[in-house]
Amino acid sequence: MTAIKNKIESILNKKSNASIRIQTLGSFQIWRNEESVSSKEWGRDAIAQLLQFLIANRNRHGLHKEQIIDRIWDEVDSKAGQQNFKVALHGVNKILEPTRKSRTEAKYIIRQGVTYQLKTDDIWMDVEALDDFVAIGNQNLVDHPTLARQAYYEAIELYQGSFLPNRLYEDWSSEERERIQLAALNALISLSELLTKENPLEAVRLTQKALQIDATWEDAYRIQMEAYFEKGNRPMAIKTYKQCEKILDQEFGIQPLPETKSLLKKIQGVQ
Amino acid sequence: MANKKEETASFMLRFTQKIFENESGEPQIQWRGNIRHVQGGDEKRFSEFDDVVTFIQSHLQDLTIQAMEDKTPEEQKGILSKSFDLWKRMAAEAPKMVMDTIKDPKKQVAQIQDQIQDQLSHVKDEIGQKLDIDSWLNSSKSDSKLILEKLEKLSGDISKLNKKVEKLSKKK
Numbered sequence A: 001m002t003a004i005k006n007k008i009e010s011i012l013n014k015k016s017n018a019s020i021r022i023q024t025l026g027s028f029q030i031w032r033n034e035e036s037v038s039s040k041e042w043g044r045d046a047i048a049q050l051l052q053f054l055i056a057n058r059n060r061h062g063l064h065k066e067q068i069i070d071r072i073w074d075e076v077d078s079k080a081g082q083q084n085f086k087v088a089l090h091g092v093n094k095i096l097e098p099t100r101k102s103r104t105e106a107k108y109i110i111r112q113g114v115t116y117q118l119k120t121d122d123i124w125m126d127v128e129a130l131d132d133f134v135a136i137g138n139q140n141l142v143d144h145p146t147l148a149r150q151a152y153y154e155a156i157e158l159y160q161g162s163f164l165p166n167r168l169y170e171d172w173s174s175e176e177r178e179r180i181q182l183a184a185l186n187a188l189i190s191l192s193e194l195l196t197k198e199n200p201l202e203a204v205r206l207t208q209k210a211l212q213i214d215a216t217w218e219d220a221y222r223i224q225m226e227a228y229f230e231k232g233n234r235p236m237a238i239k240t241y242k243q244c245e246k247i248l249d250q251e252f253g254i255q256p257l258p259e260t261k262s263l264l265k266k267i268q269g270v271q
Numbered sequence B: 001m002a003n004k005k006e007e008t009a010s011f012m013l014r015f016t017q018k019i020f021e022n023e024s025g026e027p028q029i030q031w032r033g034n035i036r037h038v039q040g041g042d043e044k045r046f047s048e049f050d051d052v053v054t055f056i057q058s059h060l061q062d063l064t065i066q067a068m069e070d071k072t073p074e075e076q077k078g079i080l081s082k083s084f085d086l087w088k089r090m091a092a093e094a095p096k097m098v099m100d101t102i103k104d105p106k107k108q109v110a111q112i113q114d115q116i117q118d119q120l121s122h123v124k125d126e127i128g129q130k131l132d133i134d135s136w137l138n139s140s141k142s143d144s145k146l147i148l149e150k151l152e153k154l155s156g157d158i159s160k161l162n163k164k165v166e167k168l169s170k171k172k
Helices: A002-017 A045-056 A065-072 A078-096 A126-140 A145-158 A169-194 A200-213 A218-230 A234-252 A258-269 B049-067 B073-103 B106-125 B134-171
Strands: A020-023 A029-032 A110-112 A117-118 A123-127 B013-021 B027-037 B043-046
Touching: A002 A126, A002 A145, A029 A078, A045 A065, A045 A078, A045 A117, A045 A169, A065 A078, A065 A117, A078 A110, A123 A126, A126 A145, A126 A169, A145 A169, A169 A200, A169 A218, A169 B013, A200 A218, A218 A234, A234 A258, A234 B043, A258 B013, B013 B049, B027 B049, B043 B049, B049 B073, B073 B106
Parallel strands: A020 A123
Antiparallel strands: A020 A029, A110 A117, B013 B027, B027 B043
16 A cells, blocks of 8 residues: 555656656646746747657657658658758757757657657656556555545546647647547546545536546446435436437437436436 | 648547447447547547448548649549549448457457468568567457356356256156
């Protein structure tokens, strides 16, 4: 149990101690030693694009330069692509390490031959922290529900919106956006399930949050029905079922699952 | 000439699997999902794969039309017809492949694995190690477990029924 607590603490401490903090969820922002990097410092959009691409692909070790150029600047010819990369790489290094002396090795953007990678050991990133918290929550859901709850709350707090919303139409950002959104939904559903009996109104709030992300998430409706029922609010539980039924019909042309229908029967059956 | 961006259409496809029992207690499976055209942001939810095919087809058609604005009407007609033929061929095969994968994921993944394996051994024998794709099989394992449980239950029920029939026969 102490090990899990320490793990949670270490993620929270990293946020306080890291010299670089990056927010990618809901908006894109960087803090260097607690100071926000101003839009003036960013200059060309290519600089932000390169850093965001490296963040989205941080787990793919060593990205080939040509591969990066092809994915980010596929609309320009090879020469312009090379130029963009050179300028953007210089810009990213300048943003992350403004006082680094020329001809010294970069601390965060690791170059090996023609491959590049973002070294995240000393960088705190919301997406990485969210991943870690969801993993802790999932791993301890059965044996240590109190710690799982804390971890899920931390994860939910971090999900301020879509991953890199300003790159919504770039295909290189889609995979990470989808993955993180599902992780956030998972955290919301698991946490609301944990709280249904103990704190039904909080479970309702969490399921509403899940439905803001995906209005067709049937598990969220079912937990919300249970929570309202637990609270003794039968009309709201039935109303939630009706909403679920309506949206599933509108969006998929299907009915709620038998599990959801049975719950409705149970709720209607109690006078 | 059309630049590279106009030659690309990416689609993000999400499937959500629901396994449940119907009123007769038989296990059922349902797939729900949504598809998003990344460059345009359009999104559609679906429970039938045909809707996915139509969605993709409509966006690919737009892409083709945009890319041949500078062509003559005859050329446009020819290209569009060829594009449609290509899509028809792909659309005929793709849902089958997806449905086969849903019905028997292990077999399909194993086939893909074998295909990759064949290609790898052609390219270079020394890198032809078996790819570890066990992690891809999680959902199919749970499917198999559920089906096995149902089969075991069914087998037990049949056995009980047989005994009853035998008893009745003896009474007669």
